[in-house]
Amino acid sequence: MTSSPSTSRLRTLTRLPPGVAPTAAALADAIERELDRLGVAQFHVAGYSLGARVAFELATRGRTLSVIAISPDGLGTPLERVHQAAALLSGRTLARLLAPIATPLTATGAGRSLFFAMERSRPWQLAAEDAGQLLLDFAQAPGYLETVQAAMVDVPMRLDRITCLPGPAPAGDRRPVGQHAEPSLPRLRAPRPAAMAPRPQPRPDLR
Secondary structure (H helix, E strand, O other): OOOOHHHHHHHHHOOOOOOOOOOHHHHHHHHHHHHHHHOOOOEEEEEEOHHHHHHHHHHOOOOEEEEEEEOOOOOOOHHHHHHHHHHHHHHHHHHHHHHHHHHHHOOOHHHHHHHHOOOOOOHHHOOHHHHHHHHHHHHHOOOHHHHHHHHHHOOOOOHHHOOOEEOOOOOOOOOOHHHHOOOOOOOOOOOOHHHOOOOOOOOHHHO
16 A cells, blocks of 8 residues: 555654653654644644543643544543453454455445444445455554553543643633543533523413
């Protein structure tokens, strides 16, 4: 597969020095080094899973203008993190077993559903070529085991230092991300009853 310039830059960006564990802080350091090289002082950041965990880490460093963190890694209890690691390693083992038949397997909706059922809500709708490449990438990703091991113990810290806005922010809410967080988890608060639409009242003339 031919790499585009952006793909090549991303692969270079995520290569860590030898002996450095792939923690969120180490990955954030690598991102900041690349941003410094490009002359980017401030930025918006969004991520999913491990990417969301890295987004939180970047947001604690004062350079982010807004942050979107979807299903961030590292917020579970120790037992939940062990369960997550076991599921990820099982998926990796399955991917390596299926890699030799990735192309015929992902050519059909049933085959795509077989492998991606735990990761996609409608796996049969994935494009066959994309699904095949995803399976191969999952099977061949370097540093996968080290990343899963690091995620088991790499818990988000200093979330109270996040002062940028959530993106997109709730309508009319200009509080920094850190003020949306519960004491232990960065979770947006549910709207207060006063902010909800009023309940319809019966009309006197219809009684």
